Amino acid sequence: MPSDILTVEQLDEKALLERIFPRLGPTTALIGPGDDAAVIAAPDGRTVISIDTLVQDADFRLLWPSGYRTGGYTVGWKCAAQNLSDINAMGAVPTSLVVSLTLPGSTEVAWVEDLASGLAGAVTSLMFDTGRCSVVGGDLGRGSQIVVTAAVTGDLEGRAPVLRSGARPGDVLAFTGALGAAAGGLAVLESSLDYSTVREEPDQLLATLVASQNRPHPPIHLGPRAAAAGATAMLDVSDGLVRDAGRIALASGVGIDLDAEYVRTRAELLAPAAARLGADPLDWVLGGGEDHGLLATFPPGAVLPKGFVRMGIVQDGGGVTVGGVAPQTTGWDHFAG
Ligand SMILES: Nc1ncnc2c1ncn2[C@@H]1O[C@H](COP(=O)(O)OP(=O)(O)OP(=O)(O)O)[C@@H](O)[C@H]1O
Ligand SMILES: Cc1ncc(C[n+]2csc(CCOP(=O)(O)O)c2C)c(N)n1
Numbered sequence: 001m002p003s004d005i006l007t008v009e010q011l012d013e014k015a016l017l018e019r020i021f022p023r024l025g026p027t028t029a030l031i032g033p034g035d036d037a038a039v040i041a042a043p044d045g046r047t048v049i050s051i052d053t054l055v056q057d058a059d060f061r062l063l064w065p066s067g068y069r070t071g072g073y074t075v076g077w078k079c080a081a082q083n084l085s086d087i088n089a090m091g092a093v094p095t096s097l098v099v100s101l102t103l104p105g106s107t108e109v110a111w112v113e114d115l116a117s118g119l120a121g122a123v124t125s126l127m128f129d130t131g132r133c134s135v136v137g138g139d140l141g142r143g144s145q146i147v148v149t150a151a152v153t154g155d156l157e158g159r160a161p162v163l164r165s166g167a168r169p170g171d172v173l174a175f176t177g178a179l180g181a182a183a184g185g186l187a188v189l190e191s192s193l194d195y196s197t198v199r200e201e202p203d204q205l206l207a208t209l210v211a212s213q214n215r216p217h218p219p220i221h222l223g224p225r226a227a228a229a230g231a232t233a234m235l236d237v238s239d240g241l242v243r244d245a246g247r248i249a250l251a252s253g254v255g256i257d258l259d260a261e262y263v264r265t266r267a268e269l270l271a272p273a274a275a276r277l278g279a280d281p282l283d284w285v286l287g288g289g290e291d292h293g294l295l296a297t298f299p300p301g302a303v304l305p306k307g308f309v310r311m312g313i314v315q316d317g318g319g320v321t322v323g324g325v326a327p328q329t330t331g332w333d334h335f336a337g
């Protein structure tokens with residue numbers, strides 16, 4: 001490491017925190033970062049809470065085979081986005097994040113500063129500058145790999161939470177998001193294509209997919225809208241459409257049939273990119289996660305919130321089919337590969 005590059009082991013915790021805090025933006029908490037714990041308001045009387053971790057080389061690489069280098073801003077963005085998304089999927093509004101950073105001593109201080117900016121940038125941008133949520137605290141530690149863990153809280157604003165278990169036969173299945181884009185981006189990053197030339201391509205197709213993988217844009221405002229529109233079940237698609245639809249099917253004791261035409265149309269859109277990589281775009285659409293679109297079921301006749309598209313039906317039985325046929329794809333599992 002050249003000596004003019006400042007690394008975290010050249011600072012102490014206090015000095016690193018002094019570089020992080022200003023990048024988190026104004027706090028939305030009653031008591032923000034700096035004390036033993038933060039204090040946040042819980043106007044609803046209930047608190048929605050979730051946690052998600054990003055681990056170097058399992059969830060991102062600092063240097064991908066394609067030559068792409070992942071900056072701190074990207075990891076901070078992705079961490080915030082996937083956490084906000086889980087609150088959204090309950091029909092709630094995110095209210096705070098606490099973030100734990102495990103860092104090798106050789107981590108550049110500028111990378112950590114960018115991570116803090118990425119966390120704040122995602123919260124601000126995905127929540128349309130509403131000032132309802134911010135990073136209110138966290139923890140620092142040293143380890144052999146970068147691990148970024150965030151816990152997130154949310155406010156139901158008086159609504160009932162939308163669970164995975166409420167889908168009923170006859171309900172409409174609807175989705176909002178860009179299925180398969182993040183999986184396509186992962187394939188580009190892991191490929192032997194040279195990202196510096198991919199970035200220059202005039203159609204920007206592959207670069208757009210990489211952006212979906214690195215900086216997902218979950219529709220954070222639409223979870224509460226779906227809840228208000230009467231959604232009977234909902235989750236964010238993180239592990240693949242088939243696997244996550246299967247979670248609703250199992251929890252609700254129903255079957256789900258995905259619209260084959262919707263799936264085919266989406267795969268056709270991704271086909272030129274998949275062809276470049278020798279991949280099957282159907283695998284991306286049915287099995288790719290990390291887009292964090294919202295999959296929800298609505299009673300028949302419900303008016304779908306703007307952004308949601310009908311793409312299947314809830315029926316008697318169990319499991320997930322595509323146009324009545326069982327798909328081959330299983331989706332993502334950290335342990336089963
Ligand atoms: N180590 C754990 N201890 C207790 N509960 C856990 C643990 N890991 C996961 N869970 C719970 O298991 C349930 C299923 O997790 P699942 O990964 O399907 O949901 P998710 O959090 O939406 O996924 P994602 O991590 O992709 O956001 C969640 O309610 C989660 O809180
Ligand atoms: C280096 C590297 N290898 C593989 C992947 C793919 N990946 C990781 S986690 C996940 C699903 C959501 O996880 P979780 O359920 O923990 O939110 C997927 C599809 C990646 N992003 N980076």
Ligand SMILES: [Mg+2]
Nearest residue numbers: 086089236238
């Ligand atoms: Mg989820």
